[in-house]
Amino acid sequence: MEILNYTEDHLKFRERIRSFFEKEVTPHVDEWEKSGITPKSIWKRIGQEGFLCTSVPKEFGGMGGDFLYSVIVSEELVQTSHTGLAAPLHSDVVVPYITSFGSEELKKKYLPLCVSGDMISAIAMTEPNAGSDLASIQTTAVEDGDDVVINGQKTFISNGINCDLLIIAARDPSTSDAYSGMDLYVVEAGTKGFEKSKKLSKMGWQSQDTAELTFTDCRIPKENRLGYKGGGFLMLMEKLQQERLMVCIGAVAGAERMLQDTLRVCGEKVDFGKPVTKLHNNRFKIVEMAAEVRLGRVFLDKLVADHIEGKSIVVDVSMAKFWTTEMAMRVADQCLELHGSYGYCEDNRMARAWRDMRVLSIFAGTNEIMKGIAVKFMGL
Amino acid sequence: MDFNLTKEQADIQKAAREFARGEFDPDRILEWDRKQEFPFSIWKRACDLGFQGVHFPETYGGQGLELLDHALIIEVFCRQDSGIGLAMALSDFGAEMLLAHGTDEQKRKVLPFLAQGKGWLTLAFLEEGYDLSTFQTISHKNGNGYVIQGKKSYVTLAGMAQHVLLVCQAESNGPEEQSAFLLTKDAKGIELEGIGEKLGMRMIPVQAVSFQRVVVTGQDMVGQEGKGSSYLREFLNPARVEAGAAGVGIAQGAFDRALDYARKREQFGKAIVTFDPIKNKLADMVTRVEMARWMVYRAASSLDQKRPAEDRWAILAKMIASKAALEVAHDAIQVHGGYGYMTEGQVEHFYRDAKALDLFMESGSIEKSMLGDRIAGRA
Numbered sequence: 001m002e003i004l005n006y007t008e009d010h011l012k013f014r015e016r017i018r019s020f021f022e023k024e025v026t027p028h029v030d031e032w033e034k035s036g037i038t039p040k041s042i043w044k045r046i047g048q049e050g051f052l053c054t055s056v057p058k059e060f061g062g063m064g065g066d067f068l069y070s071v072i073v074s075e076e077l078v079q080t081s082h083t084g085l086a087a088p089l090h091s092d093v094v095v096p097y098i099t100s101f102g103s104e105e106l107k108k109k110y111l112p113l114c115v116s117g118d119m120i121s122a123i124a125m126t127e128p129n130a131g132s133d134l135a136s137i138q139t140t141a142v143e144d145g146d147d148v149v150i151n152g153q154k155t156f157i158s159n160g161i162n163c164d165l166l167i168i169a170a171r172d173p174s175t176s177d178a179y180s181g182m183d184l185y186v187v188e189a190g191t192k193g194f195e196k197s198k199k200l201s202k203m204g205w206q207s208q209d210t211a212e213l214t215f216t217d218c219r220i221p222k223e224n225r226l227g228y229k230g231g232g233f234l235m236l237m238e239k240l241q242q243e244r245l246m247v248c249i250g251a252v253a254g255a256e257r258m259l260q261d262t263l264r265v266c267g268e269k270v271d272f273g274k275p276v277t278k279l280h281n282n283r284f285k286i287v288e289m290a291a292e293v294r295l296g297r298v299f300l301d302k303l304v305a306d307h308i309e310g311k312s313i314v315v316d317v318s319m320a321k322f323w324t325t326e327m328a329m330r331v332a333d334q335c336l337e338l339h340g341s342y343g344y345c346e347d348n349r350m351a352r353a354w355r356d357m358r359v360l361s362i363f364a365g366t367n368e369i370m371k372g373i374a375v376k377f378m379g380l
Numbered sequence: 381m382d383f384n385l386t387k388e389q390a391d392i393q394k395a396a397r398e399f400a401r402g403e404f405d406p407d408r409i410l411e412w413d414r415k416q417e418f419p420f421s422i423w424k425r426a427c428d429l430g431f432q433g434v435h436f437p438e439t440y441g442g443q444g445l446e447l448l449d450h451a452l453i454i455e456v457f458c459r460q461d462s463g464i465g466l467a468m469a470l471s472d473f474g475a476e477m478l479l480a481h482g483t484d485e486q487k488r489k490v491l492p493f494l495a496q497g498k499g500w501l502t503l504a505f506l507e508e509g510y511d512l513s514t515f516q517t518i519s520h521k522n523g524n525g526y527v528i529q530g531k532k533s534y535v536t537l538a539g540m541a542q543h544v545l546l547v548c549q550a551e552s553n554g555p556e557e558q559s560a561f562l563l564t565k566d567a568k569g570i571e572l573e574g575i576g577e578k579l580g581m582r583m584i585p586v587q588a589v590s591f592q593r594v595v596v597t598g599q600d601m602v603g604q605e606g607k608g609s610s611y612l613r614e615f616l617n618p619a620r621v622e623a624g625a626a627g628v629g630i631a632q633g634a635f636d637r638a639l640d641y642a643r644k645r646e647q648f649g650k651a652i653v654t655f656d657p658i659k660n661k662l663a664d665m666v667t668r669v670e671m672a673r674w675m676v677y678r679a680a681s682s683l684d685q686k687r688p689a690e691d692r693w694a695i696l697a698k699m700i701a702s703k704a705a706l707e708v709a710h711d712a713i714q715v716h717g718g719y720g721y722m723t724e725g726q727v728e729h730f731y732r733d734a735k736a737l738d739l740f741m742e743s744g745s746i747e748k749s750m751l752g753d754r755i756a757g758r759a
Contacts, residue, residue, distance in 0.1 A: 131717050133647035156718040203713075203721050203728035271509030281749050333706070333735075340509060341534045341739050346577035355579065358713065358731070359721045366717055368657050 003301040006068060014072045017051055021080050029082040032207035033352070036199060037161055038085045040120065046087060047117020053091045056099055061112035067308050071249060078253040081349045083356045084207025086158050088250075090114065093243045094121040094159075097167050097184060101227035101235055106186060110165060122163035124154035124213055125236065131156075132369050134169075135178040135233065139215065141170035141185060143222065148185060150193070150218040156363070160211025161199050164189045168215075169232055182232035186224045193218030204355030240365065241313055244321045245303060247364045251324040251357075252296040255331040258353050259293055262286075262335040265348070269340075276338060285338070289331050296324045315377045322367035325360035332357040383674070389449060396431060396453045400460035406726065409461050413729055416582045418540065419464050426457075426468060427497025433472060436479065441492030447476075447618055448680040451625035455676075458629025459636070462733035463583040465629055469622050470536045470584055474503030474545040477560065477615040481603035486562055490543050502541035504532035504589050505612060510746050512612060517548040517591060519559050525597040528561070528569075531590040538572055538587040541565060546591070547608045558608030561600050569594035580732030617683055617691050619741060620698035624676040627701030627737050631669045634705075634712035634730045638665065641716050652715075661715060665708045672697075672704035692754055699747040702737035709734045 006014075024045060032038050046052055054069035056062025063069070070092045077087060095114045098106060113119040130137040139152025150170055157163075166187045175181030187194055198212040227235055263286070266276035276282060299320055306313050332354045336343040343350040361367045385393065403422055412419050426432055435450040436442025443449075458465025472494040478487060478501070494501055507515055507530075517530025530548060538544070542565055550559040563570070569592040578586065603611055639662060642653035652658050679697035709731035713720035720727050738744050 126718065129646070131647065133649075136647070136649075156722075201723040203723065203732065269509070272511045272513075276509075281745050285745065329710075336735065337738060337743050337745060340743060341506070342508075344579050344581075344736060344739050345575050346579060347575075351579040354735070355732070358710075358728075361714060362717055362721055366714070368714075371657070 003298070003305055004068065004071075010068050010072060013069060014076065016049075017073060017076045018079065020046070020049055020051070021076055025077075025080045025085065029080060029084075029207065032084055033082060034206075036201075036206060037209040038207055040162060042085065043087075043090075043117040043120050043162070045117070046085075047115060052087060052117050053095050053111070053115045055092070056095065056111050056115050060099075060107055061115040067304065070246075071304055074246060074249045075253040078250060078257055081352065082207050083205045083250075084209070086208055088246050089123075089158055090121050092246055093239070094123045094165075094167055096242065097123070097226055097235065097239055098186065100239070101184070101231075102186070103223065105223065106226075110186070114165070119164040120159055120162045121165045121167070122157055122159035123167045123169075124157045124160075125169045126156045127153060128155050132366055134236065135182070137169055137171060137182070139168065139170040140173050141183055142173060144219075146222055147219045148222050148225070150185065150187070150215045150220065152215050153197075154213045154215075156200065157211050157213055158205075158208055158363075160213055161196050161209035166194070166213070167226070169236065172230075175230065179233045180230045182236075183229060184226040184232045184235055185220060186226065187218065187220055191218055191220060202359075204352070204358060206355075241317050242307070243364050244317045244370070245307055245313070247360055248300050248303065248317065248320045248324045251328040251360050252293070252300045254353065254357060254360075255289075255293045255296060255324075255328040258328075258331055258335045258350065259286075259289055261349055261353075262338050265342075265350075266338045269342070271340070276340070282338060285334060289334055292327050293331060296327050300324065315374050318365075318370040318373040318377075321364070322361070322370040325357075325367060328357050328360060385452075388445075389452060392434070392445075392449055393452045393456055395429075396456040397460075399426065399429060399431065400457050400464075404460045404464055409463060409726075409729075410723060413463050413582045414723075416577070416585070418537075418583055418585065419467055422464055423468060423471060424497050427495065430495075431457075432468065432497065433475065433491065433495030436475070436491050436495055440479075440487050441495035446680070446684040447621060448677060448684055451621055451676060451680045454622055454625040455629040455632070455673075458626045459633040462626075462630045462633060462730045463581070466581055466626055466733060466736070467583045469626050470502075471500050473536055473619070474501050474615070476618040477503065477545060477611050478562065478602065480614065481560070481607075481611050482562065483599075483602075485599075486602065490562070493542075499543070500537050500541040501543045501545065502535055502537045503545045503547070503615075504535045504538070505547045506532065506534050506741070508533055510742050512609070515547070515549045515558065517546070518551055519548050519561065519596075520551045522595065525595060526559075526561070526601075528591045528594040528596060531588060533588045534575070534586055535589045536584055536586050538565075538589050539585050544570070544589070545602065547612045548591075550606045550608070557606040558612070559605050560602040560608040560611050561596055562602050563594065563596060563600060567594050567596070579735060580729070581736040582732075613691075616741065617679075617694040620694040621676060621680045621683060623737055623740055624672070624679065624694075624697035624701035627698070627703075627705035627734070628669065628673045628676050630705040630730050630734050630737070631665070631672060631701070631708035634709040634727055634734075635662070635665045635669055637727050637730075638662065638712035638715040641719075645717075658715060661711050665711050668704040668708050672701040675700050692751060695747050695751050695754075698737075698741075699744055699751070702734070702740075703744060705734035705737055706731070 054065040058064045074088045171181045195214045197214040433442045434445045438444045454469045519526040544563045546561045550557045573588040676697045679693035682693045712727045719725045
């Protein structure tokens with residue numbers, strides 16, 4: 001009995017996206033890693049093919065697909081050997097805020113463009129002095145007549161340079177309570193006072209245009225607020241569950257791929273007169289890794305099933321986020337060692353995977369924060 | 381049993397620390413790492429101040445100090461910056477083999493040259509993989525001399541080093557029969573091949589070197605014909621100690637940065653250093669640094685006391701210290717959060733460099749199996 005019930009349609013979708021990525025993404029990845037960004041044209045291409053925002057309802061241009069389509073897109077992206085094309089962030093993390101909390105006008109205006117890839121989205125929570133402590137953000141949103149004026153600075157924002165549409169978390173300085181004073185707003189790129197101030201240089205995710213954003217008297221219509229006034233923090237708490245689940249998918253699918261690559265490369269590479277995978281020290285190591293990866297897969301699929309059923313996954317996804325990401329980093333480290341000095345060279349996929357994996361335990365809530373959430377919900 | 385450094389050792393450590401703190405410019409470090417450039421200015425200055433080759437005898441341009449002194453300097457340099465520290469440590473790679481087995485003439489030619497900052501030495505030994513028992517690069521007898529044919533992978537500073545030590549298979553001898561030669565990089569038939577960009581150790585260019593009918597004379601041989609394999613095995617011990625010292629320095633440097641950040645960074649209204657999970661992490665990090673440090677000093681001291689049978693200490697030192705470097709740098713990134721993943725946070729650079737130690741010369745799992753063999757009595 002399978003944990004996840006993929007239908008014929010899902011499988012066809014997977015086939016289609018796999019061959020599309022092989023032809024139109026993978027061959028360009030090295031170039032994108034060098035330039036530190038993905039071209040907007042590829043976003044439009046994947047939008048045209050119907051691979052973006054698969055969960056957006058049909059009335060807003062989407063396919064109204066279930067969460068398994070999101071899983072498929074994420075898993076197939078892992079096969080392209082890079083992380084810069086953060087389509088899952090756009091489709092399954094940012095856009096759902098609009099789908100769930102946006103007014104009819106906002107949905108009509110933006111969702112079709114997000115589905116088509118004409119608009120790339122990002123979400124800005126983290127600030128230079130507010131990371132793990134999300135409630136302490138200092139960016140302000142002050143109502144002024146029919147407008148809201150935003151001031152502040154955000155950092156480590158994925159899709160920061162490419163984004164056409166940004167969801168920003170800001171606080172109303174007239175409300176002293178940090179939680180009920182927080183709101184989410186939609187801001188279009190190009191709005192006066194919204195500056196993409198700096199593209200950040202990172203250890204990995206080099207084709208991802210992570211950026212620092214600055215807001216100076218940035219004026220937007222009041223109608224751009226998502227949901228009811230003061231509801232921002234709760235919206236984040238709700239949607240962060242799926243964001244963390246997306247990270248788990250990247251971790252497990254990434255670990256599976258690294259292990260496959262290692263078995264292939266090290267099955268051919270000879271040392272001490274034998275293929276590296278046949279050396280006795282290495283064989284147990286490989287079996288141990290395979291067991292960990294399998295555990296991660298079972299845990300993940302069960303979580304995906306629970307999430308689709310609408311069960312609360314707060315505790316489980318927090319545990320899965322720290323466990324699967326730490327597992328993926330262990331696997332990356334050991335796979336690289338099996339590759340030997342060759343693995344240390346950038347002309348194979350392993351070196352990049354090792355660099356890319358390191359951030360999984362940090363973003364979408366650090367693993368320490370994940371443990372803290374589990375502690376709280378377990379009543380410890 | 382005295383675990384304290386001597387006054388002289390403590391003075392060297394202090395001088396190296398002051399030099400590193402004063403001269404290793406963080407902006408230049410980021411640039412060198414990004415552009416994959418050797419830190420020439422620092423290297424030159426370090427040589428002028430006598431920090432390179434301290435363990436060479438005075439007659440060969442050194443200060444007649446011990447391997448432990450040399451290890452202390454490597455540690456301190458790596459603590460300030462992993463990239464510069466490794467570049468310094470690898471500038472004279474192979475010198476200990478020459479010291480032990482070179483002729484007086486060979487030593488006079490090369491060692492003062494290294495200590496005075498006139499150039500570099502490299503050792504070409506690895507081919508594909510870590511197996512050192514049989515090489516495909518072979519020296520064929522040719523009259524009174526030899527002709528060398530073959531290819532070596534992952535040769536550090538190959539494009540820069542004027543002197544190349546080569547360990548290759550000796551013709552028509554058994555598998556362990558190898559010879560060592562000292563060549564100059566201008567020798568006809570030596571060609572370099574790039575290996576592309578590397579994950580870390582980016583200030584140290586590494587190339588593959590092919591030898592196309594390279595003609596050498598009997599005078600170019602280091603030590604005796606057919607003894608190269610034992611020279612190499614013996615050389616790996618000081619090399620492991622040096623790599624171990626680099627590991628201790630990288631681990632300590634990553635820890636220093638994590639502690640400093642944890643004290644400054646406030647979340648939830650308090651410095652994060654006050655939170656138990658961060659304190660526990662810092663405690664784990666210190667445990668690893670200290671375990672590695674004392675293992676490396678023990679191994680260095682064992683070699684200084686000329687206990688050649690004790691290569692288990694050198695293996696243990698490299699294995700534990702390279703693991704410590706990797707794990708501590710990994711944790712240091714975590715303590716830094718998102719900032720740790722950014723280039724300007726600097727700790728990611730320590731982490732990438734640390735991973736090289738785990739693969740350099742031999743991997744951690746090879747070391748474990750060598751140790752197992754020694755314990756079981758096979759080698």
